[in-house]
Amino acid sequence: MRCPVENPAARHAATLAALALAGCAPPSSDGGDTISAEASSSPASDASTGLASSTGGPLGPDDGTVTFYRDVLPIFRKHCTACHSPDNIAPFSVHTYEAAWPWRQAIAAAVEARTMPPWLPSPGCNSYTNDASLPGEDIATVLAWVHEDGPRGDIADAPPPAGDPATGLPRVDLVLSAPEDYVPSGSDDYRCFLLDWPHETPTYITGFHAVPSNLTLVHHVIAYRITPDRVATYEQLDADDPTPGYPCFGGPGGAESNPGAGLWLGAWAPGGVASPYPEGTGLAMDPGAKVVLQIHYNTAAGDGGADRTRVELMLAESVEREAFMLLWADLDWVGGNMPIPAGSPDTVHTWELDPTLVMDFLTDIVPVNSPFLIHAASHHMHTLGTVANHEIVRKGGDSDCLLDIKHWDFNWQRAARFTAPIRFQPGDVLRLSCQWDNTAGTKDVNWGEGTSDEMCLGVYYVTNP
């Protein structure tokens, strides 16, 4: 028995095994991938006759039943096929009935648990322009469809394909590309590429979009600005490694991979749409600076080939309000005082401070003791992280939630862009809290840049009001 899965060697072997046990046969698959549901004890086997008809049969479109073509495919096209289609990062496709049907139970579980589509911020905290989560009514539709064992419906009911959604920037002024093709090795390969910045006058980045050439491999891309004074360190890292780029994890690499070493210019994960930075704002790049592209390659759904990721940027010679990436972490943690003991299932570290008191140490863009605007937030931990929260606690005691993550997943880091900027007033505090699970660990863990170290870091896109 074989299921029509593009890459059965996916990471989620347990899920795949469970599906195989449940009998993962589409009832009306007509391709070579047809498999019998004989091993099945699921309702799939006895429903197969009724569902085999391409015109709907007893569960057709006329009786009000939720069908794949009329009701479910539009949802999948909008929220899933950016990753779940052939030659893409997800281990199976949902772009056709035959491809999606065998996965219906896993799909129900994933959308109900809100683990798919991947979007870490939990609802009820803040609202985001790039919220990728599935609306409640769409979850209900998918669950109803699976509950009826996945009626096919009439293909004529399918909405016309919308074509590729516009994912790029409105204008591309500069393309920076990794210098050569790279074939990742191992199942997870974190690679950094050092790229030259061509402009000889100060320039502002006003929009960011990463474009991998091989979507089956690239799990996330983070671009860091390397200021001219640090360039030599990164050139050395690059020179020390004979392969293209150099290995790095959790940052731009090397012993300097701490907050402040490289400022985030932008981050991307599959399905991510480029958006310009807020109107009139941008991040400054000085002549002589460089860009490090950190790419997380995951080979589980990979085609064995190479990738050469490029970054498309929108630029401006001047902006009304220069933005900066406020990196937020307790310096005490960074100094090695963030213990996560071996065996602990739920270590929490929380820290709060009014950044306006120390703004002159952080940037020369926003003056000390002055209000500022936060436009977007990203969170960063490593792989032991479980829960994270970012909030502003107001002088009067109220609080405003910026970003709340109940199920951290290192693989799905991306910025959450606020629907409306949130104003920080002197006297408020910015509170950051992280939780980790080190139950399986045999060693105490602390702040550091290695795969087995941890971090707890907020990254905010900030401007003057």
Ligand code: HEC
């Ligand atoms: C941003 C890319 C992306 C989007 C969008 C996405 N998926 Fe996934 N999905 C993946 C990847 C990659 C995997 C493989 C496991 C992993 O890496 O988490 C996966 C795994 C799954 C699995 C296997 C079980 C599991 O939870 O790991 C199911 C089921 C699933 N996706 C359903 C969906 C559905 C349904 C949608 C749309 C409503 C969707 N996904 C949207 C990337 C995506």
